Amino acid sequence: MIFDTHMHTEFSFDSNEKIERLLEASEKKNLGIITTEHKDLNYEEVGGFPIDFNVDEYFSAYEKHRSDRYLMGIEMGLDQRYTGELKKIADSYEFDMIIGSLHTMKGFNLSSRKYLRTVEERTFYKEYLLYAKDMIEENSFINSFAHFDYPTRYSPYKELKYEDYPEEFKVLFQTMVQQDVTLEMNLKRPLTGDVLDSFRSVYKGYYECGGRFVTLASDAHSAEDIGRNFEEAQQLLDDIGLKICYYKRRKRITD
Numbered sequence: 001m002i003f004d005t006h007m008h009t010e011f012s013f014d015s016n017e018k019i020e021r022l023l024e025a026s027e028k029k030n031l032g033i034i035t036t037e038h039k040d041l042n043y044e045e046v047g048g049f050p051i052d053f054n055v056d057e058y059f060s061a062y063e064k065h066r067s068d069r070y071l072m073g074i075e076m077g078l079d080q081r082y083t084g085e086l087k088k089i090a091d092s093y094e095f096d097m098i099i100g101s102l103h104t105m106k107g108f109n110l111s112s113r114k115y116l117r118t119v120e121e122r123t124f125y126k127e128y129l130l131y132a133k134d135m136i137e138e139n140s141f142i143n144s145f146a147h148f149d150y151p152t153r154y155s156p157y158k159e160l161k162y163e164d165y166p167e168e169f170k171v172l173f174q175t176m177v178q179q180d181v182t183l184e185m186n187l188k189r190p191l192t193g194d195v196l197d198s199f200r201s202v203y204k205g206y207y208e209c210g211g212r213f214v215t216l217a218s219d220a221h222s223a224e225d226i227g228r229n230f231e232e233a234q235q236l237l238d239d240i241g242l243k244i245c246y247y248k249r250r251k252r253i254t255d
């Protein structure tokens, strides 16, 4: 079964969705699903607000729904200085899958248009890709690395292409392959136009660096959005030769 490996419910600050509605939608669309609630321990530091949830309550509320088609995960915002704390949480609970995300970088909020407008595009992308490599090296317990295009969505920059930053992408992807961290394909934006060109280039580059697996992610915050843009994604992955996977009890499943 194909799994949608990234979505949020009411345990996340930015979703009101009920687990029951997601389970219903997963049946209807014949997709497996993994809930991945937000934990960004550093968010207040970047001028934001606390983004957190009670993991004990999450397990006591959702564990009873766990099945072959419903698995439980978490989306962790990675940052320097929080590795120990995040690792402890990862080890303390029976998550099926742990997503590592960069919502911040060195004290800056990566969804801040104000911040991104002040940094030159190439300087930013180079620093960002190398920072991603550092964070993955440091947090090697994560299973997938989410939405590489996250800052692009809030910036005036061009979409990322592998061939525009070959050195930076190479070290990032080689590190991921070495540490067995999977590159997520985040499908929040439709796979058309410049986004499709960017994804084709970046995922091809990932393949050239030895990457073989991708997780599919709607990043849905409501049930209607699960599985969004999956058909286009499957087509693209087939063209490149990448395989779709998901995680169960932190192990990669490829069937």
Ligand SMILES: [Zn+2]
Pocket: 075, 101, 103, 146, 147
């Ligand atoms: Zn995210």
Ligand SMILES: [Zn+2]
Pocket: 006, 007, 008, 075, 219
């Ligand atoms: Zn998310």
